[in-house]
Amino acid sequence: MVELKHIKVGEDKFKISDDEVARRELKITKIDEDVIQVQEEVHGIIAAIGGVSSVNIKKEELKEIIKIAKEEFGWTDLC
Template sequence: MSAIMIGQDKFKISEDEVAKRELKVIKVSDDVIQVQEEIHGIIALVGATSTVNIKKEELKNLIKVVKEEFGWTDICE
């Protein structure tokens, strides 16, 4: 299954550069999902820790996708 985009935006990182952010979700198995945050336009983080920032609207979209697309009917809003 391909990734489903649940959010995207752009933000200024310098006078001349704007980064593009995309938040996607993929079903890994029946009870596991993977949330991916892709940032284009800047050098990615280096290290062992990774975080994903999720906006309120993106969380609502995530809940909708896992219910409707992945069949997780026991997820509350």
């Protein structure tokens, strides 16, 4: 079994209204030898439950995800 290691890739704050600021974190976790999980947590927004989920990834965050997958998780065949 793989030891779960959560690595924070990105963090943002953005204004929703005059008195509310949301916080966003993007994390990557190695689930198995060939599986990673990218998780986006957004705090401060009332969310509706639906059947679709998505993760917003910035270009710099994607570069960091690829770097982590190679260096931390040993995925040497990424290009």
